[in-house]
Amino acid sequence: MEQSKVFGALRSELLKDLVEICDVVSLNKGEYLFREGDVSSGFYIVHHGAIRLHKVSPEGSKQILKIFRRRESFGESTVVSLSCYPADACADCPTILARVDKMGIQKLGRKSEAIRQCLSSSLVRHLDHLVSKLEARAFFSPESRLAQWILDEGIGEVVNGPSSFEIGCPKRSVADELEIASETFSRKLRNLRERGYIRVSGSRIEILDSEGLRVIATKEH
Amino acid sequence: MEQSKVFGALRSELLKDLVEICDVVSLNKGEYLFREGDVSSGFYIVHHGAIRLHKVSPEGSKQILKIFRRRESFGESTVVSLSCYPADACADCPTILARVDKMGIQKLGRKSEAIRQCLSSSLVRHLDHLVSKLEARAFFSPESRLAQWILDEGIGEVVNGPSSFEIGCPKRSVADELEIASETFSRKLRNLRERGYIRVSGSRIEILDSEGLRVIATKEH
DNA sequence: CGTGAGATTGATATATCTCAACAGAAGTGG
DNA sequence: CCACTTCTGTTGAGATATATCAATCTCACG
Numbered sequence: 001m002e003q004s005k006v007f008g009a010l011r012s013e014l015l016k017d018l019v020e021i022c023d024v025v026s027l028n029k030g031e032y033l034f035r036e037g038d039v040s041s042g043f044y045i046v047h048h049g050a051i052r053l054h055k056v057s058p059e060g061s062k063q064i065l066k067i068f069r070r071r072e073s074f075g076e077s078t079v080v081s082l083s084c085y086p087a088d089a090c091a092d093c094p095t096i097l098a099r100v101d102k103m104g105i106q107k108l109g110r111k112s113e114a115i116r117q118c119l120s121s122s123l124v125r126h127l128d129h130l131v132s133k134l135e136a137r138a139f140f141s142p143e144s145r146l147a148q149w150i151l152d153e154g155i156g157e158v159v160n161g162p163s164s165f166e167i168g169c170p171k172r173s174v175a176d177e178l179e180i181a182s183e184t185f186s187r188k189l190r191n192l193r194e195r196g197y198i199r200v201s202g203s204r205i206e207i208l209d210s211e212g213l214r215v216i217a218t219k220e221h
Numbered sequence: 222m223e224q225s226k227v228f229g230a231l232r233s234e235l236l237k238d239l240v241e242i243c244d245v246v247s248l249n250k251g252e253y254l255f256r257e258g259d260v261s262s263g264f265y266i267v268h269h270g271a272i273r274l275h276k277v278s279p280e281g282s283k284q285i286l287k288i289f290r291r292r293e294s295f296g297e298s299t300v301v302s303l304s305c306y307p308a309d310a311c312a313d314c315p316t317i318l319a320r321v322d323k324m325g326i327q328k329l330g331r332k333s334e335a336i337r338q339c340l341s342s343s344l345v346r347h348l349d350h351l352v353s354k355l356e357a358r359a360f361f362s363p364e365s366r367l368a369q370w371i372l373d374e375g376i377g378e379v380v381n382g383p384s385s386f387e388i389g390c391p392k393r394s395v396a397d398e399l400e401i402a403s404e405t406f407s408r409k410l411r412n413l414r415e416r417g418y419i420r421v422s423g424s425r426i427e428i429l430d431s432e433g434l435r436v437i438a439t440k441e442h
Numbered sequence: 443c444g445t446g447a448g449a450t451t452g453a454t455a456t457a458t459c460t461c462a463a464c465a466g467a468a469g470t471g472g
Numbered sequence: 473c474c475a476c477t478t479c480t481g482t483t484g485a486g487a488t489a490t491a492t493c494a495a496t497c498t499c500a501c502g
Contacts, residue, residue, distance in 0.1 A: 134286070
């Protein structure tokens with residue numbers, strides 16, 4: 001809780017109040033946390049694993065909004081304004097989350113400006129992310145987006161030397177998140193490998209030339 | 222103010238407080254209200270005209286986030302959390318707006334939950350819109366998006382008989398908003414004309430077969 | 443081992459973007 | 473009122489990147 005992005009900055013006193021209104025949810029891979037249209041019972045903070053938020057079209061195609069990982073939260077909008085979840089939430093892998101009760105957080109929010117501030121900031125963070133997503137597709141090629149993603153994931157793993165990381169979910173999900181066909185994802189990844197930017201073994205990616213990747217990542221199409 | 226989407230539901234008492242902290246801004250076509258990175262002095266409600274919110278990439282391509290028209294508001298996120306505007310705002314035509322002072326609204330927000338509620342709802346509305354935009358591009362072809370747009374614009378003009386409307390801005394802007402090349406826009410429009418769905422004369426579009434358009438509009442790609 | 447889901451690779455189609463030329467409208471200035 | 477410029481929109485031809493379809497391949501797991 002104190003590590004979460006939403007509430008990380010709060011005083012420990014308030015954190016105690018928060019813990020009171022949380023409970024733990026755990027999901028297996030592929031299980032749904034909620035579906036679009038379900039009545040909200042609160043919002044969620046990922047403790048371990050990954051939750052995929054996506055919309056489904058009438059004909060069944062999917063559009064990933066974001067994959068939330070450790071420390072990230074989602075669904076705040078439903079405690080602040082809406083009463084129904086606006087998208088599907090599905091576990092991409094075995095996942096443990098904290099559920100923050102809707103009534104509880106509303107009550108705390110009325111008393112504490114700090115809490116309100118946290119929630120608003122989260123909303124703005126979500127806005128930002130969607131804008132970035134729009135930009136990414138408008139400005140950058142699939143290859144650039146892939147490079148950006150690799151760099152993003154690689155950050156915070158190892159500072160010096162070749163950093164590497166594990167893809168915490170099916171590659172297909174990543175491809176969907178980057179809005180490219182999974183086949184294209186596969187090909188581009190191979191391409192980057194052959195050009196010596198990365199090394200791939202299974203679901204582990206090792207960054208060999210982050211400078212080179214950065215060049216690709218900023219190349220507009 | 223009482224007609225705005227943000228504050229439309231408020232009691233007249235609070236509305237009075239709000240008027241106190243507003244001032245009027247007017248812009249000519251092409252003038253910028255603010256640029257990305259400018260320090261926020263508040264948020265805005267469109268009273269007349271249209272404001273285009275867009276991001277510019279390092280190399281100069283533009284991505285329209287939304288065109289705001291009468292009654293709509295934008296920039297709320299900067300009074301709630303951020304201190305800088307996250308995008309450019311430019312008048313698409315002569316425009317009059319109300320500026321809601323940042324300090325002022327923050328002060329009112331601390332006192333009134335109703336005000337906070339309004340602001341949060343606006344944020345969520347913006348979130349919704351971005352999600353719709355993502356969906357539109359993910360699920361529908363340029364042709365479908367064009368058809369959707371024509372139907373949207375046609376609504377509210379004439380109920381019975383062939384409805385028609387004037388494009389209130391350069392066609393290029395519409396193409397950008399629909400996220401298609403302006404040449405493609407031109408071609409698709411001609412195509413719809415040749416197939417008898419619409420009639421076009423200059424910047425006026427007349428809908429001949431709204432039922433047919435609806436079929437095209439819902440066809441996913 | 444079998445089984446099946448996910449990942450990879452190959453071959454192909456095609457819609458859209460891009461570049462380039464042209465046309466028309468609109469505005470400017472003499 | 474008429475050239476002249478400029479901006480927007482239209483049309484054409486062509487390139488190309490990516491999606492799609494289909495066929496393996498890999499690997500974890502029962």
